[in-house]
Amino acid sequence: MWRTPLQPIKAWALQTHRSHRFRHLPLASTENQVFRQSQRGFFASKWQKRLGHLLEGRRRPPAPDVPDKEQLTNDFGIKPCKPVLGSKRTGVLAYKIGCMSLWDEWGVKHMVTVCQLDRLHVVQSMTLQKNGYEALQLGLGYRSIHRLSRPEIGTYMKAGVGPKHHKCEFRVSSDCLLPPGLELSVRHFVPGQWVFVSGWSKGRGYHGVMKRWGFSGGGSDFHGHKKSHRSAGSLGQRGIGKVWVGKKMAGHKGPDPRCVNAKVFRIESTRNLIFLKGALPGYKGSVVKISDARGKTALKNNHIRLPYPTFVPVPGVEYPVTIQEPPPQRDPFLYPEQPLYQPND
Known part of the structure; x- marks a missing residue:
């Protein structure tokens, strides 16, 4: 009598007909269950796992809910002050997150670099009486x-903050000293303000003089140059048989210290994000220093009222979370119409 497909088979019959690839699987009551277990155990799970590793980098967390307004408190009792001649605020440290594009109210596209002030605290305050100079760490x-030494742990415990990844000192004036343990936010800067951003450029590897120093190179073959189109040329001069120290030659390009001017386009206080116009030196995740502009660039901030010594909130007042640079009053896409011919011509 022939067995139907739905009729269960005996265990000893299944044991004799099982292949060596399916011996580790448990015994099943029907042939269909054995086939499903073999398919799931040898094919689907392995490729699903590999596909999951490939798609893991593409999965992005959902965007957080950013409120429109927030209320802040002044726990350290800091009082705002008016700047005088020689007043100098502290700078900040930030992580470079990456670049993106933003649009203003007129529809103009701006390329910005996003930086984050992640758990930025004042660790130590240097005074003239104790240290001989005024600065903030x-x-x-x-x-x-x-990964920390005992003196570093004691410094953090005294300030009441957690262990930090990077530390830096900023020279300040006496009226801009801040107490240890204070957390600085992006409200330290004002949208539309010009700042100095310093960091280390990317390492580019070994390059020639044209890529590294911007040499123009040699001429073409039709003007007497043979096999010397990208060479450095002469390295010295007649009379002195030496190559001077500091001669621009081929070699390793970067990382080098760089300082650029940038304009604050937007700030977001919930995630402590600051959006700066233009490109900044360094890789993604590198540390950059952001400070107030000085010299001729500081003249562009005369119309902006900066908070001294830092942003001091008023209790009970709601502040907007996201603040953007005010747009220009005139439409940038509105061009004046100039006729080709004047009426009197």
Whole structure:
């Protein structure tokens, strides 16, 4: 009597007919279950796991809900002050997140670089009486306590903050000193303000003089140059048989210290994000220093009232979370109509 497909088979019959590839699978009551287990165990799980690793980098977390307004408190009792001749505020440390594009109210596209002030606290305050100079030591990010020395741990415990990934000192004036343990936010800067951003450029590897120093190179073959189109040319002069120290030659390009001017386009206080116009030096995730502009660039900030010594909130007042640079009053896409011919011509 022939067995129907739905009729169960015996265990000993299944054991004799099982292939060596399916011996590790448990015994099933029907042939269909054995086929499903073999397919799921040998094909689907392996490729699903590989596909999951490939798509893991593409999965992005959902965008957080950013409120429109927030209320802040002044726990350290800091009082705002008016700047005088010689007043100098502290700078900040930030992580470079990446670049993106934003549009203003007129529809003009702006290329910006996003930086984050991640857990930026004042670690130590230097005074003239104790240290001989006035400065603030700031700490950024987080670092495992097992990677710190005991003096560093004592400094963080005294300030009441966690271990920091990066520290830096900023010279300030006496009226801009801040207490240790204070957390600085992006409200330290005002949208539309010009700032100095300093960091280390990317490492480009070994390059020639044209790529590294911008040499123009040699001429073409038709003007007497043979096999010397991208060479450095002469390295010295007649009479002195030496190559001077600091001669621009081929070699490793970057990382080098760089300082650029940037304009604050937008700030977001919930995630401590600051959007700066233009490109900034360094890789994604590198640390940059942001400070107030000085010299001729500081003249562009005369119409902006900067908070001294830093932003001091008023209790009970709601502040907007996202603040953007005010747009120009005139439409940038409105061009004046000039006729080709004047009426009197």
